[in-house]
Amino acid sequence: MNRRWTARLALLAGAAALVVLLLFAGFGSVFLLLVGAAGLVLTAVGGWWVVTRTRWVRALGALLALGAPLAVLALYALAGLLWVVLVSLGLWALAVTAGRAALADGTSRPMAEHPAGRARRPFLIMNPRSGGGKVEKFRLVERARALGAEVVVLDPEHHQDVAELARRAVVDGADLLGVAGGDGTQALVAGVAAEHDVPFLVISAGTRNHFAMDLGLDRQDPAACLDALTDGVELRVDLGRIRAGAGSARSGEERVFVNNASFGVYAAVVQSPAYREDKARTTLDMLPDLLTHHSGARLTVRVGGRTLTDPQAVLVSNNPYRVDDPAGLGRRDRLDSGRLGVLAVEVAGAAEATDLLLRGENSRGLTSVTAREVVIEADAPAVPVGVDGEALSLPTPVHCRLVPGALRVRVPRDRPGVPPIAPRMDWRRVRRLALTMGRVAAGRDDGPSGSGSSPTASPGA
Template identity: 80%
Template sequence: MNRRWTARLALLAGAAAVAVLLVFAGLGSVVLLAVGAAGLVLTVAGVWWLLTRTGWTRALAVLLTVATPLTVLTWYATAGLLWVVLVSLGLWALAVLAGRAALVDDTAPGMPERAVGRARRPFLIMNPRSGGGKVEEFRLAERARALGAEVVVLDPADHQDVTELARRAVAQGADLLGVAGGDGTQALVAAVAAAHDIPFVVISAGTRNHFAMDLGLDRQDPSTCLDALTDGVELRVDLGRIRAGRRPADAGAERVFVNNASFGVYAAVVQSPAYREDKARTTLELLPDLLTHHGGAHLTVRAGARLPDDPQAVLVSNNPYLSGDPAGLGRRERLDSGRLGVLAVEVGTAAEATELLLRGERSRGLTAVTAREVVIDADAPVIPVGVDGEALMLPTPVHCRLAPGALRVRVPRHRPGAPRAAPPMDWRRVRRLALTMGRAAAGRDAA
């Protein structure tokens, strides 16, 4: 279905959602919407109090969070209008999905790629524990060796320095480095590849594989990534670099990140020794102080643009995440824009939390900018930082910068491609797209 018809479907489904409410609920539709909105506000408030309070207040927040949606649904059912609400919500969800899909521009150019020959001496590092054992499940080591690669499978019982392994391999003549593992390990080896200007191969054997996703690789079957060794193309992508304290910006003082560096609430939580043992309990214990600024360092951010004072969380990413998919949960359309993405979150009340949920990046609690350099300072000499999921403690100030085109990434010639994330919903653009493209088609037919 082309974009014009997808836009028309969005308008039709939106109109149908409204029509169902008006036809079957009449004037009661206003009451339905009011009750639903009030229930949503109370539920979000309950979640906020659950995260920011302790003791009996938290217990009441749990009760409010659970009881409010149940009460609203019960009221709808008693009034005989539950099916009306569900049908209308389904149609509205279809309208929004279709509208966002219509706004995706499939003609936008991707990252430039160039044909390359086969690697003569590829060297791959594989973590057998990543992704729940994908290295063994997909027989990645055996397949890579059959393609002529030297493979080192890390020993889970014995810590090995992957940076040193990669450097030693380059010194011995490796002309390509690769990793089957998580994004943190990818970043460490990518730094060595970038320093020696040799290609780097990503094998999507981690748990989330954000870097692999944005490169358009197959995350379901990591063995397909090995095709890059024999039938690959090369991309030039940016690398994020992070430097702590006031040391000069030399290569030895910097650490590479392929995805992002996080500061504030999330970084503080994952830094706790108890986090790995009981994530949920540790998070609930630490969040009240962190979210209300009664604990943790107070951050300041300098990124060449106005950012909130003392944000609760900051995410600095290697290229910006697409609008509509913030907080490191979405995709990056490109990895070669030459810009860092910066997301800063500052939410102080239940009302602000509700606004953030409903309005996303248009809310006052979320600021999104791009920059070439970002400096994170604090009222503490050392702060927790998450670098591609690795929990670190770094001296302040922390400097983040981008190295444009620093990494040569070799990917399979034939790969799924990174699915384009839909932009935020814009009904005016959807309407204009549906009507304008129709008129243009009519004009061509008349000619």
């Protein structure tokens, strides 16, 4: 189905969703909308009480957050309108999905691939504990050595400086560095690879493998990443760098991050010694004071000429994350945009929590910007920071910056790739695409110059 007909399907499904409500619910459609909105508000209020209150108020909040949606469904069922709501929601979901598909013009530029010769002396570091034992499960050590790589398996019982291991390998003649492990270990070795301008190999043996996902690697089969040793191409990707203390972000010792650096609530929670033993309880115990600023440092973020004061959570990422699509959360469209992504959350009460739930990226409580440099200040001499999942405490101010194209990543020529994320929904563009392209195709619109513009040159295409 071409884009024009997909756009028409979106308009038809959206109209049908409204028709179903009006035709079968009549004036009751107003009741449905009001009850649904009230349910969302009560759910948001209950959720806010759960994370900011304790004891009986928290219990009441949990009851409200769980009970409000169930009560809404029960009211719909008693009114005999539950099926109307479900059909209407289904049609609306179809309309949004079709509309986003119609707006995807297929012109997004993938990260450029560069030819890569075969490494003569690849050096790989493997963490046997990463991902619940993926190194052993997929026989990564044996397979890598069979391809000519030197492999060092980390000793789980003793701390080893992986960055120093990588530096020694380069001095000894290694012409490729690679890691089978989590994103934190990946970042440490990636910094050495960038420093010496040698290719870096990512083996998706970690638990989440966010960096591997955004590189388009196969996260289900880490062994497939080893194909880059024999038939690979290179991607030039950006690197984030973080430096603590006063002075220029370009001076002094810096640490690399391939994914993100987090400040505020999350960073403070993971610093707790109790977090590893009981993540859920520790988080619930600490959230009330952190979210209401009764504990923890008060942050100030300086980014792109703007100043953000008192955000509860800040995420600085190596290239921006998607925030306009739930399916794309935690993903980056690309890793070579040359910009840091900055997400800051500031929610002062239940009303703003409701606004964040209902309006998402457009809410007042969420700030999303991009920049080349970010400075995090605080009313404390040091702040907790999570750097690619590793809990640190850094002196303030903390400087984050991006180095475009700093890392040469060796990836297999044949790989799954990054799944496309549809663009944000824009009903005006969908309507223009459905109607204007139809007129052009029928020869009734010759364009502004009357020269017979092609359909792809029409507005909205």
